[in-house]
Amino acid sequence: MNSKKGIQRFPTPRHNHATCVNTAMHQAEDYCNRTGVRLTQLRRRVLELVWSSHRPVGAYDLLEQLEPKGRKAAPPTVYRSLDFLLEHKLIHRIDSLNAFIGCNQPGHEHDAQFFICKACGEAAELIDPKVERALVKDANQLGFNIEKQTVEIAGLCNRCHQGRKK
Amino acid sequence: MNSKKGIQRFPTPRHNHATCVNTAMHQAEDYCNRTGVRLTQLRRRVLELVWSSHRPVGAYDLLEQLEPKGRKAAPPTVYRSLDFLLEHKLIHRIDSLNAFIGCNQPGHEHDAQFFICKACGEAAELIDPKVERALVKDANQLGFNIEKQTVEIAGLCNRCHQGRKK
DNA sequence: AGAACAATGTAATATCATAACATTACTCAA
DNA sequence: TTGAGTAATGTTATGATATTACATTGTTCT
Numbered sequence: 001m002n003s004k005k006g007i008q009r010f011p012t013p014r015h016n017h018a019t020c021v022n023t024a025m026h027q028a029e030d031y032c033n034r035t036g037v038r039l040t041q042l043r044r045r046v047l048e049l050v051w052s053s054h055r056p057v058g059a060y061d062l063l064e065q066l067e068p069k070g071r072k073a074a075p076p077t078v079y080r081s082l083d084f085l086l087e088h089k090l091i092h093r094i095d096s097l098n099a100f101i102g103c104n105q106p107g108h109e110h111d112a113q114f115f116i117c118k119a120c121g122e123a124a125e126l127i128d129p130k131v132e133r134a135l136v137k138d139a140n141q142l143g144f145n146i147e148k149q150t151v152e153i154a155g156l157c158n159r160c161h162q163g164r165k166k
Numbered sequence: 167m168n169s170k171k172g173i174q175r176f177p178t179p180r181h182n183h184a185t186c187v188n189t190a191m192h193q194a195e196d197y198c199n200r201t202g203v204r205l206t207q208l209r210r211r212v213l214e215l216v217w218s219s220h221r222p223v224g225a226y227d228l229l230e231q232l233e234p235k236g237r238k239a240a241p242p243t244v245y246r247s248l249d250f251l252l253e254h255k256l257i258h259r260i261d262s263l264n265a266f267i268g269c270n271q272p273g274h275e276h277d278a279q280f281f282i283c284k285a286c287g288e289a290a291e292l293i294d295p296k297v298e299r300a301l302v303k304d305a306n307q308l309g310f311n312i313e314k315q316t317v318e319i320a321g322l323c324n325r326c327h328q329g330r331k332k
Numbered sequence: 333a334g335a336a337c338a339a340t341g342t343a344a345t346a347t348c349a350t351a352a353c354a355t356t357a358c359t360c361a362a
Numbered sequence: 363t364t365g366a367g368t369a370a371t372g373t374t375a376t377g378a379t380a381t382t383a384c385a386t387t388g389t390t391c392t
Contacts, residue, residue, distance in 0.1 A: 336389100340385100344382085346379100346382085350377070351374105351376080353372105353374090354373075354374100355370100355371080357370070359369090
């Protein structure tokens with residue numbers, strides 16, 4: 001599922017998701033060990049929850065899952081962990097959904113493109129240098145200095161599109 | 167400032183903004199007359215407020231400006247007008263800012279790219295077929311059916327970038 | 333004039349996010 | 363090992379954005 005170039009196909013129901021989670025958690029641990037930042041229990045737990053699917057997930061959804069029984073955590077609890085994970089590029093924020101999704105190239109500075117299915121909610125992360133190049137060229141012509149790209153494509157994945165045709 | 171291809175340069179302080187507003191309002195009127203939808207007082211007022219600058223503006227900012235004296239309007243008032251203007255492609259929503267900006271190709275179905283200066287807040291709307299083509303190609307490879315593109319580039323415009331170098 | 337529908341007003345509430353300050357946990361030098 | 367300094371988390375309150383539901387007003391068309 002993971003590769004240097006990001007997910008190349010849409011996540012399928014058949015894929016072994018445990019592998020995705022494992023890879024992500026190990027990469028996060030490696031990154032934190034290498035750079036000397038702390039992947040605390042809470043941060044690890046939030047990262048696991050984000051990685052529980054390939055669907056962008058909202059902060060308050062995560063919050064509910066954090067304390068399934070009894071007293072519940074307050075918003076800053078989850079937002080601080082999300083901020084940490086964002087800062088270290090372990091997750092991405094999907095602005096068009098106010099939601100968060102695991103990153104495929106953790107700890108590595110990059111701007112990605114997201115293809116997000118409106119029906120099943122799953123998302124694929126791509127890094128297409130052509131998109132990047134075209135945007136950089138446009139920016140140059142405008143005299144604009146890019147800091148961050150937000151490229152989020154909404155639509156229907158193949159499965160859901162087929163399903164609707166019936 | 168306006169053209170068939172969208173703003174090609176960043177809005178400058180020197181440009182005659184009254185022309186931008188005039189053009190936008192006339193295009194909106196034409197569109198509504200042609201298609202038989204109603205550009206009511208309220209909707210016109212909201213559109214004018216959105217066009218009062220080239221900066222994306224928040225719904226609550228608009229709301230405040232709607233009733234400068236005395237009783238103030240409630241959120242649905244402005245959101246309904248914004249929904250109408252969005253539906254008819256007279257404005258765009260900038261997801262990364264939760265804000266709204268006038269559209270340069272009103273009433274015309276298109277996906278644009280936005281370059282938004284973090285310092286001065288001004289934004290330029292471009293339509294670069296290369297970006298579109300690259301994304302469509304990626305989508306095809308994923309078996310993905312695009313419905314809507316969100317391409318929002320944050321950074322510094324030339325003016326603000328120069329200013330910071332000093 | 334009045335029926336049908338579109339637009340707007342109003343009150344309440346949902347959803348997403350941060351500020352400010354208190355408490356706990358960790359690190360590291362002495 | 364201890365305690366001072368810092369990092370992380372807990373807690374309460376509030377800010378910012380957006381929607382639901384229902385009442386009222388305005389427009390259109392016979």
